[in-house]
Amino acid sequence: xxxxxxxxxxxxxxxxxxxxxxxxxxxxxxxxxxxxxxxxxxxxxxxxxxxxxxxxxxxxxxxxxxxxxxxxxxxxxxxxxxxxxxxxxxxxxxxxxxxxxxxxxxxxxxxxxxxxxxxxxxxxxxxxxxxxxxxxxxxxxxxxxxxxxxxxxxxxxxxxxxxxx
Amino acid sequence: xxxxxxxxxxxxxxxxxxxxxxxxxxxxxxxxxxxxxxxxxxxxxxxxxxxxxxxxxxxxxxxxxxxxxxxxxxxxxxxxxxxxxxxxxxxxxxxxxxxxxxxxxxxxxxxxxxxxxxxxxxxxxxxxxxxxxxxxxxxxxxxxxxxxxxxxxxxxxxxxxxxxxxxxxxxxxxxxxxxxxxxxxxxxxxxxxxxxxxxxxxxxxxxxxxxxxxxxxxxxxxxxxxxxxxxxxxxxxxxxxxxxxxxxxxxxxxxxxxxxxxxxxxxxxxxxxxxxxxxxxxxxxx
Amino acid sequence: xxxxxxxxxxxxxxxxxxxxxxxxxxxxxxxxxxxxxxxxxxxxxxxxxxxxxxxxxxxxxxxxxxxxxxxxxxxxxxxxxxxxxxxxxxxxxxxxxxxxxxx
Numbered sequence: 398x399x400x401x402x403x404x405x406x407x408x409x410x411x412x413x414x415x416x417x418x419x420x421x422x423x424x425x426x427x428x429x430x431x432x433x434x435x436x437x438x439x440x441x442x443x444x445x446x447x448x449x450x451x452x453x454x455x456x457x458x459x460x461x462x463x464x465x466x467x468x469x470x471x472x473x474x475x476x477x478x479x480x481x482x483x484x485x486x487x488x489x490x491x492x493x494x495x496x497x498x499x500x501x502x503x504x505x506x507x508x509x510x511x512x513x514x515x516x517x518x519x520x521x522x523x524x525x526x527x528x529x530x531x532x533x534x535x536x537x538x539x540x541x542x543x544x545x546x547x548x549x550x551x552x553x554x555x556x557x558x559x560x561x562x
Numbered sequence: 563x564x565x566x567x568x569x570x571x572x573x574x575x576x577x578x579x580x581x582x583x584x585x586x587x588x589x590x591x592x593x594x595x596x597x598x599x600x601x602x603x604x605x606x607x608x609x610x611x612x613x614x615x616x617x618x619x620x621x622x623x624x625x626x627x628x629x630x631x632x633x634x635x636x637x638x639x640x641x642x643x644x645x646x647x648x649x650x651x652x653x654x655x656x657x658x659x660x661x662x663x664x665x666x667x668x669x670x671x672x673x674x675x676x677x678x679x680x681x682x683x684x685x686x687x688x689x690x691x692x693x694x695x696x697x698x699x700x701x702x703x704x705x706x707x708x709x710x711x712x713x714x715x716x717x718x719x720x721x722x723x724x725x726x727x728x729x730x731x732x733x734x735x736x737x738x739x740x741x742x743x744x745x746x747x748x749x750x751x752x753x754x755x756x757x758x759x760x761x762x763x764x765x766x767x768x769x770x771x772x773x774x775x776x777x778x779x780x781x782x783x784x785x786x787x788x789x790x791x792x793x794x795x796x797x798x799x800x801x802x803x804x805x806x807x808x809x810x811x812x813x814x815x816x817x818x819x820x821x822x823x824x825x826x827x828x829x830x831x832x833x834x835x836x837x838x839x840x841x842x843x844x845x846x847x848x
Numbered sequence: 849x850x851x852x853x854x855x856x857x858x859x860x861x862x863x864x865x866x867x868x869x870x871x872x873x874x875x876x877x878x879x880x881x882x883x884x885x886x887x888x889x890x891x892x893x894x895x896x897x898x899x900x901x902x903x904x905x906x907x908x909x910x911x912x913x914x915x916x917x918x919x920x921x922x923x924x925x926x927x928x929x930x931x932x933x934x935x936x937x938x939x940x941x942x943x944x945x946x947x948x949x950x951x
Contacts, residue, residue, distance in 0.1 A: 480848035481794035486635040511912035
């Protein structure tokens with residue numbers, strides 16, 4: 398019995414599918430939806446910010462020299478104790494106006510920046526997602542509004558493995 | 563092996579001795595599943611007066627508000643969704659011989675999860691849903707699946723989903739062998755084993771709602787109604803077989819093989835005492 | 849072939865709420881497999897949502913987003929029956945895309 402083997406056939410399917418798309422591009426047959434939607438984004442993936450180990454460096458890479466000021470207008474919803482660090486449901490919402498992005502950082506993760514969401518005009522400044530947390534750590538949400546940065550921070554306790562369920 | 567059997571028999575004898583003095587088990591000298599099931603439910607509803615009977619199928623989420631909230635967020639788009647869809651497709655796809663799973667089950671396999679496991683009087687043994695699925699495959703010339711995850715979890719997820727809300731309805735036919743299987747399952751449930759010397763009941767009867775290390779233990783009542791489950795700890799799906807074998811590993815015991823008689827009897831007992839509680843599978847767990 | 853993307857997009861007339869679940873391992877590169885070998889990083893880097901020819905939401909992700917990632921957001925002006933285009937690309941260059949109808 399090999400219950401630690403984590404591969405599921407779906408993962409294989411996914412890889413095959415990726416290969417298929419690559420093959421199509423190679424043949425000059427473009428799957429229409431993919432490049433169009435990605436091109437429409439017209440925004441580069443912030444590769445450098447996702448390479449930084451610690452939070453300060455990640456913020457610097459993502460926002461340049463700007464620093465975030467704590468604001469009670471940034472509301473975060475995160476559990477006191479995460480049921481499992483692999484899946485921590487976290488959401489953020491703000492009453493600030495002119496919001497252009499919302500980012501999530503976990504200070505103790507090997508890579509501090511977890512996700513950064515671009516909020517165009519007409520999209521509400523609110524996002525929910527599920528993130529990984531390596532251990533008990535501060536979780537920081539940074540909202541970019543009117544060119545300025547605002548933040549909220551909360552400690553989430555993380556415990557792993559065992560005989561629950 | 564002989565030594566293990568001897569120890570097993572001895573501890574079973576001890577368990578019997580204890581039962582004879584337990585007030586709830588007034589019929590300890592004769593096997594009385596109806597009285598067992600009533601006492602089992604009463605134990606949990608007395609211990610957790612705020613939890614409704616049918617909410618016990620939500621495991622640790624019925625025990626803690628903070629956990630319950632995290633669960634509700636996950637249920638908005640549950641992590642077992644992909645397994646469920648895969649199971650639905652697999653279930654509908656015919657075998658090489660043109661037959662399908664539907665041909666192996668009553669009501670074409672739809673809405674029948676609550677009747678498993680059942681006691682087969684011809685064979686004289688307990689038949690679980692996982693076992694029936696692999697027998698169906700083998701009878702139609704297909705290789706059996708691993709009992710613990712992936713395809714088996716996907717298939718049982720779909721079959722549970724079509725049965726959601728139906729009360730667990732396990733029958734014990736008027737056959738001494740069925741009663742014996744039930745009783746053996748019960749003994750397995752209450753027998754301590756492994757280096758930690760835990761029984762199933764140590765965690766899931768005596769301590770549900772409490773933390774072991776950091777995790778909240780699930781109540782035994784209704785625990786199988788939610789199977790199969792997506793566990794964040796596994797970052798994937800697992801079946802009843804996986805639950806039993808990993809439990810045995812976690813108490814540092816030696817797991818049996820999935821679908822060994824002991825596990826089948828255990829599933830029979832544990833499902834029977836949860837009769838009346840709704841099927842809620844597939845579930846999501848920490 | 850089944851899409852890796854599951855979408856629920858519902859409009860209440862004023863705003864459209866979008867929930868997405870994507871099938872992806874989101875491997876961090878910090879985990880070993882059963883044989884003790886490092887599972888190389890494999891994660892979605894960008895996920896885009898487009899409505900009426902305009903990006904309404906862009907997610908930039910690192911490997912700290914959970915396996916089979918989930919995200920929820922809302923935007924104004926979507927109507928029932930409108931198309932919502934969704935596409936992702938991961939660090940290995942694999943992509944998937946789908947178009948959902950707003951309900």
